[in-house]
């Protein structure tokens with residue numbers, strides 16, 4: 001079905017930061033399948049792990065114990081400081097689990113119709129509940145009636161959340177991205193999450209972080225909340241977790257970790273042996289190769305270089321980012337840059353109409369960064385000349 005406006009290019013193989021088209025042309029990948037392939041393409045550790053597991057056992061059922069799922073759950077809890085995990089197959093599915101936890105928490109508090117505070121310009125997925133949670137009217141259009149039980153606040157605005165909490169006694173959770181990805185690489189104030197956390201403690205509601213995009217090393221920490229000292233009650237991740245193998249995880253801590261019981265949630269494929277093996281290999285390789293440090297160093301190098309090289313360009317509003325999650329906000333719509341960069345064999349993305357989004361693999365090195373910056377600045381400057 002025509003749900004995607006696809007670019008007319010087909011990739012047939014990959015090698016690290018490079019993708020090779022069916023015309024045997026090499027493209028530098030500064031998008032990593034939208035923050036998925038953190039280790040780049042066809043990473044030997046992950047490829048070998050998948051091949052070995054495929055030849056051993058791919059799927060049994062959650063009716064039985066799954067050793068690799070237990071191992072991955074343990075590993076994720078160690079890396080995040082969370083306590084329990086539910087595995088699904090995507091970001092949306094992991095968010096669905098979080099939304100169900102919020103409902104259970106609400107009913108536990110004797111709220112008959114619990115609601116979740118969600119943010120403007122947020123993105124949480126395309127299922128009916130996550131679509132409703134998403135703060136983008138265009139994504140809603142045509143799909144009404146939406147799911148009840150969501151109340152919208154302004155992003156990076158603690159007062160807007162406080163106002164809702166003062167007027168509504170039926171709130172059971174806040175669902176928020178630590179950095180908005182689809183919304184335009186928007187970084188909140190550094191005290192935003194800590195302030196939300198204290199509001200959640202005061203009102204005994206759950207702080208649920210959607211780290212589908214920001215997780216798994218993307219911002220230079222395993223999870224973006226680890227740039228602060230707080231802990232969420234619920235943590236959702238997916239994208240980069242399996243380096244391309246579909247997997248999502250909803251992690252919980254404290255009371256939130258006690259809400260699900262046998263029968264209250266499930267997924268046939270969720271956390272099967274193959275997906276968990278790929279994820280374990282992904283996390284172990286990120287750790288072994290010190291890619292959190294690389295993401296931090298290369299990320300800040302890219303931001304500094306872009307700020308320097310684009311400082312005279314009057315169409316550029318701001319260059320910002322954390323780790324390898326980087327945005328260049330333009331003053332004008334700039335989606336044509338995706339095609340211009342594609343013509344120059346560079347893969348990037350534009351989101352929220354005016355924000356160039358860079359999500360290169362965590363293995364990006366300085367030479368890769370320099371090539372990307374050169375093509376990107378050339379294309380941005382050409383766009384500006386065309387605008388003048």
Ligand SMILES: *Cc1c(COP(=O)(O)O)cnc(C)c1O
Nearest residue numbers: 090091092123124125181212213
């Ligand atoms: C991509 C994304 C999702 C949805 O993930 P899917 O795997 O496409 O369902 C949810 N939340 C955030 C923050 C995302 O970036």
